[in-house]
Structures are given as structure tokens and as C-alpha cells.
Amino acid sequence: MARAISAATVSASRRVRMSKAKVRWSRRQEGVQTSSSQAGPSAAMSGPALAATRAARASFASAGPSKWRPSSTMPRDGWGWSSMCEAGSPQESWRMVHMTLRDGAGTAGGRARNASSSARKRNSRALSWSRGTLPSVPFTGAQARRCYSRGMSMLRRTKIVATLGPASLPPATLRAMMRAGMDVARLNTSHGTLESHREAVRLVRAVAKEEGRPVAVLLDLAGPKIRTGETEGGRALELRTGATVRVTAEPVAGTEERFTIGYERLTEDVIAGERILLDDGRIELRVVQRDGDDLVCQVTAGGMLAPRRGVHFPETALTAPALTERDREALAMAVAECVDYVAVSFVRDASDIEAARAAIAALGGDIPIVAKIERKQAVEHLDEIVAEADGVMVARGDLGVELPPEEVPVQQRRIIAAAAREMIPVITATQMLESMIEAPRPTRAEASDVANATWEFSDAVMLSGETAIGKYPVEAVAMMDRIIRQAEAVAGPAPEGAGYGEHDDHSYVVALAARRIVASDPNMRGIACFTRSGYSALLMSKVHPDAPIFGVTHAETVYRRLALARGVVPILSRAVTTTDELLRAIDEALLSGRFVDEGDEVVVVASLPVRAQGTTNFLKLHRVGDAAAYQW
Numbered sequence: 001m002a003r004a005i006s007a008a009t010v011s012a013s014r015r016v017r018m019s020k021a022k023v024r025w026s027r028r029q030e031g032v033q034t035s036s037s038q039a040g041p042s043a044a045m046s047g048p049a050l051a052a053t054r055a056a057r058a059s060f061a062s063a064g065p066s067k068w069r070p071s072s073t074m075p076r077d078g079w080g081w082s083s084m085c086e087a088g089s090p091q092e093s094w095r096m097v098h099m100t101l102r103d104g105a106g107t108a109g110g111r112a113r114n115a116s117s118s119a120r121k122r123n124s125r126a127l128s129w130s131r132g133t134l135p136s137v138p139f140t141g142a143q144a145r146r147c148y149s150r151g152m153s154m155l156r157r158t159k160i161v162a163t164l165g166p167a168s169l170p171p172a173t174l175r176a177m178m179r180a181g182m183d184v185a186r187l188n189t190s191h192g193t194l195e196s197h198r199e200a201v202r203l204v205r206a207v208a209k210e211e212g213r214p215v216a217v218l219l220d221l222a223g224p225k226i227r228t229g230e231t232e233g234g235r236a237l238e239l240r241t242g243a244t245v246r247v248t249a250e251p252v253a254g255t256e257e258r259f260t261i262g263y264e265r266l267t268e269d270v271i272a273g274e275r276i277l278l279d280d281g282r283i284e285l286r287v288v289q290r291d292g293d294d295l296v297c298q299v300t301a302g303g304m305l306a307p308r309r310g311v312h313f314p315e316t317a318l319t320a321p322a323l324t325e326r327d328r329e330a331l332a333m334a335v336a337e338c339v340d341y342v343a344v345s346f347v348r349d350a351s352d353i354e355a356a357r358a359a360i361a362a363l364g365g366d367i368p369i370v371a372k373i374e375r376k377q378a379v380e381h382l383d384e385i386v387a388e389a390d391g392v393m394v395a396r397g398d399l400g401v402e403l404p405p406e407e408v409p410v411q412q413r414r415i416i417a418a419a420a421r422e423m424i425p426v427i428t429a430t431q432m433l434e435s436m437i438e439a440p441r442p443t444r445a446e447a448s449d450v451a452n453a454t455w456e457f458s459d460a461v462m463l464s465g466e467t468a469i470g471k472y473p474v475e476a477v478a479m480m481d482r483i484i485r486q487a488e489a490v491a492g493p494a495p496e497g498a499g500y501g502e503h504d505d506h507s508y509v510v511a512l513a514a515r516r517i518v519a520s521d522p523n524m525r526g527i528a529c530f531t532r533s534g535y536s537a538l539l540m541s542k543v544h545p546d547a548p549i550f551g552v553t554h555a556e557t558v559y560r561r562l563a564l565a566r567g568v569v570p571i572l573s574r575a576v577t578t579t580d581e582l583l584r585a586i587d588e589a590l591l592s593g594r595f596v597d598e599g600d601e602v603v604v605v606a607s608l609p610v611r612a613q614g615t616t617n618f619l620k621l622h623r624v625g626d627a628a629a630y631q632w
Ligand SMILES: Nc1ncnc2c1ncn2[C@@H]1O[C@H](COP(=O)(O)OP(=O)(O)OP(=O)(O)O)[C@@H](O)[C@H]1O
Pocket: 163, 164, 165, 166, 188, 190, 191, 192, 220, 397, 398, 464, 465, 466, 468, 469
């Protein structure tokens, strides 16, 4: 009995957890719909910022659905066919059942099959079909024909995030990086001005549009990065092991005896016995005591300290929130420019994500939030953070300072698993191809690092200095693309659901069913997921099917955001209002992008009725091109 109760409790909590991510995405889609009509931008905004936000929101809204009905009004009667039909009448139920069977003998199907072989030949010749929608790797005719059998080799599942900076912002370089495989452009507000980032967002959008590619923009907030202050005459200070030194939050011209650490709550938060790490952990102090506005410390690992070096407090529970005033200004820009993701730095716990979400909402926006795990505090609060965030980043740069190096790979694995449980994307970041900042080839260890992140099911891997300031930004993206493709080519089948979730959610059950169908039927060319909020494509991505996931959506924001989801090929489609139109839109999207041929078979998953916002409750084995022939 006790066992039964505890199993039920676990199941219920899992249901709550799974639906939390779903509710967030659904809420977001609702926001898209209502943004132009109801809630106005924050009353606190005025002038050009208000106008920019209104214009941005109007374009955001135009991508949204025309109608929305809360999921609580949806039929919830499980797998009953009637619940999958728009009106649920017996005739419609029958038509749906008829339609969802594979009608191999049907005349329309027969015609389509005949048409398909010539279309396939045509497409095998027209190899440019992969360009513009899938990462553009030059294929020979023979390679492409082989790949064509399932489309898998054409698709790189693990996505590439590239940080933009002086090395990558010339438009020609940016274009070349997109062609080499960049899926997400990261802008780091720790560097450059907000205006330069605004221009960069617009440039990425313009070039991506010309290239016909879904490229998401991720704005990485600087957060409360703590640094040492200026030094006397700008010189490096020689801190000798064993020496005593005073640190203070007051701005002073630093000397070997006393220098600044730019953290207002220094003497309140940091207590005797705790360590302070300077310059990425190269220098270590231990706090002896507080003395007025100073902390008296002993240097336990000495070195030369240049001005404005990074500071970490691995043993201190810092009380300063993750969002600074400058971050709030960056968020206003992000909302005005409809940035696709915002990354919050130095997150401590879930409250930092809630604060960022509230700040975005107050600006009239709704942008998915990526929590950067780079503090020991965040590692300790990982579960609550991933439950609240829309994505997560293994920010190994700062994390590797707060934790001993041997703990970083362990935490990487733990963070990826936590993201999988919550069905949110995870980015593995920092020093992935670091040596390519200076050299045209990475080290063997770096190549292995990228491959391992792929095998661990990261949704994306990230380039930082390699593309921001490196000598070989395009080559770094191309190299990452090649390493991932090789790694994916030899990876075994991915675990179903990677060990998370139970079959207690309709959307999840549909995703698993689609995965199993493509696993058992090699003729299935992929899974076409019609998605309005992006959630069902994301969910599909998290069960790792062995086939491409075509994320078909009419919302441009969703189209771009799906660029981050592992294994998803985002395709922009038209808005639909009925099931017939939905199937025709899928056919059009797949055929016009030349992802498949007429007559090819795909699994279609969607949420019906079309005009409601609900669970992914529909699955159909579909022959591409047949939708036009349905006479309902
Ligand atoms: N917009 C930019 N303008 C100028 N330099 C940049 C820009 N973005 C990045 N860089 C440079 O590229 C380097 C690597 O970029 P990255 O975003 O990883 O910075 P970081 O300071 O190491 O990371 P973080 O701030 O996230 O801890 C930076 O140290 C900086 O020198």
C-alpha cells in the first residue's frame, strides 16, 4: 500500500513538472496572440523605446495565431478518435480513422507514388535542395543520393551557437558562418555597447533572411560579474604567497597592501575562513577577518594581479541578484528587437530566473530564458533552476573557476541530465575549440570534447572567443560542424526519453509513439511536427527519434527559436484553421523546401483542434502530397 501511494505521488509530481514547461510555452504563445490587442507595453516606457517596443510587438503578434482557446477547454479523453477531430461527430471520426490508415491502394496514393520516383530523380540531381534550409555542406551526387534515403546524414542534429564579436561581424564573415552551420548567434553584453548589439541583431536577421535560414539570436546578459579595481598607475600588483592584503569595495588605486573588489556587499556577504579567487582562480586569498570596510586576507596562492580581473567567491552565498541595472537596459533592447533567447548570467537559484521573467514581462515581452550554470550556488540549486528556466547553459568558463577542474565534466553530465528531465534545451559552452582562436586546427582533446558533448545529447555546443575575436571564425564553425557530423554518424540509437518522464502526458506519449514508428519503419522520412508554440517540436526533440523532426510553424519567432532544438529542422509555413489545411500546409512546407519527395511517408504530429492550444494529441502516418487529394 505504502508503495502504491509513493508511486502515485511520484507520478503526480512528474506530471506537474512536465506540464510546467508546457504551460510556459503555451503561455508564451498566448502572449504572442494577445500582445497586439490587449496588454500594452509597460506604462513606465515612453518615447522611442515605447514606439520600438510597440512596432516590435506588432510584428511579433502578426506571427501569432488568430484564435486561441485555453487548454482546459480541450477534450481530454485520451486516445479516443473523436477527441482528435475538430467537431468530434461520428462521421468526422470515421473520416479521421480512414485518413490515418496508410491507404496504399488508394488512387490518390498510387498516383503520388508514381510521381515520386521521377521527383526523386529530379531532386537527386538538384542537389542545391539542402542549401538554405539545412546546414550547407558540399555533397557529391553519390553522397547525396545515399543520404537521401532517410535524410539523416543531411541533418546535423546538435546545433552550433557562435558568439559574435569583432571577428565575425563583417557581413561577409557572418554569412560564411551561417553557411558553415551557425544556428544561433550569441551576443555577450559583457563586451561592446548595447547599440552595437542592437545593430548586430538586425544584421543577423537581415543576413539570415537573405540566406533563407532560421538563425536564433541569444542575448547573453553580463550579470554581476565581479572584478578587481584599477591599480596604481595601471601596473600589475605582485601578490606574494603568505603576504597579508586588504580588500575593499571602495574604489581605490590598488597597491600590494590594499585594492578594490567591485562588489558592494563584500564585507556583509564574505566571512572569515572563506576563499576569494582572483584572475580566473590563478590567485587565491583566504579571509582572516573583517576590519571596518575592509577584509583582511592572507594570500594563499600568489601571482601578478593586473587591473580589472575577474573575482569568484566559491564558498560564499552571495546575496546580490543576478540582474543588474545594465542587464535591465539590455532586456529593454532584447524585447524591442524580439531577441529569441536571453541568457541570465551568475544565476544563484530559481528566484533569479523569476526576476528576469518578471522584468521581461514588465517590458511587454516574453522571451525564453536560458539559465547559465556557472556558480557553485547554481549547481546546488540546479533542480529548481531547470524547473523555472526555458533552457540551460553549462557555462564551463566561470564554473571551472568555482569548482575544481575534475568536477566540471561531472557537473556537465548532471546539468545535461537535469535539462533532459525538464525537456528544455541545453547548451554546452566554453573552450570547445579554444586553440582555434589562434590556429586553423583544434587540438585532439578539443575535437573529442565537442564529440563527447554531442554523445551526451547536448542540444547545442558553443563557440566563444573562437568566433568573437579569433583568427578563424568561419573555419571554427565548419570544424565544429564536421566533428559533430562524424560523432553523430557513429552514435548508437539514442535512449528513448533519455531516462526521464513517465507516460502520463498526452504530448509525451505521442512523441514516444512517433519515435517508435520511425524506429520500426525505415520508409518513414521523418516526423513533421506542426507546432504553434514550439513546444511539441521541442518535446519531439527530447525523445531523440532516429529521423529528422520537421518543425513546421507559421510563427517566425518559433521558427527562429527552434534553431536551438536538437534534431529539429525549422520550416516556416502558413497559418491554418482546419485539419485539412494543416495537412496541406505540411505537404507544401516539406515539398517546397525539398526535404522529401511527393509520395514519401512521414509521421505527422500536431495538436487538434487546430484553433485550440492544447496537448500534442494527433498522430498520422501520412503520404506527402496526398492532402491535396482529400475530398472531405
Ligand atoms: N561584442 C564584443 N566586442 C568585443 N569583444 C568581444 C565581444 N564579444 C566577445 N568579445 C571578446 O571575445 C572574448 C570571448 O567571448 P566570450 O563571450 O566568451 O567572453 P567572456 O568574457 O570570456 O565570457 P563571459 O562574459 O560569458 O564570462 C571576450 O573575452 C572578449 O574579448
